[in-house]
Amino acid sequence: GENVEQHPSTLSVQEGDSAVIKCTYSDSASNYFPWYKQELGKRPQLIIDIRSNVGEKKDQRIAVTLNKTAKHFSLHITETQPEDSAVYFCAASKGFQKLVFGTGTRLLVSP
């Protein structure tokens, strides 16, 4: 089955810096790669996703890149702000319903 590894587990940056979180997956059949953000004590929420027919997707300060050959994908956050502080989870699946999540990255943005 699918296995997703996520790094780093913790990331501290200064406000305004960029943050990059990386994930690798094992199943070459996986074709859907979402990222979820979970603020402290709150529910996970989708922030961006990418499908295997696309190499990069952007939404304002957030971008995701996918390298199918290497089986890895990354989340890039530019101009970080304190409200970006949260735990970020990557996930992978074939189709939409059987997501396998990474272990999460705790991002701390210091003012």
Place this chain on the structure above:
Amino acid sequence: ETGVTQTPRHLVMGMTNKKSLKCEQHLGHNAMYWYKQSAKKPLELMFVYNFKEQTENNSVPSRFSPECPNSSHLFLHLHTLQPEDSALYLCASSQADLYTGELFFGEGSRLTVL
């Protein structure tokens, strides 16, 4: 109420108790899920229901018993649990189609097994 609501938010039970977690979605979705979230572990998919039919049981022990009476409600019945079952149980819903995979999560039920 909008979105996905879960009750109770907190539950403490002994190993011999029987309790149930409830989830309700007000989004008109046709798929519902149970996930387990433990400290320092990835979110683990437990069960998937599409149009009330269970389509995935991710090797979950039989002490967890799901029930989906309709597309809006999902239950997780708990009996003879173990302390290692203590975790945050998240319910989610989605519109299972070809175009979107977004999961809408509830706020979770924090379970402590003594």
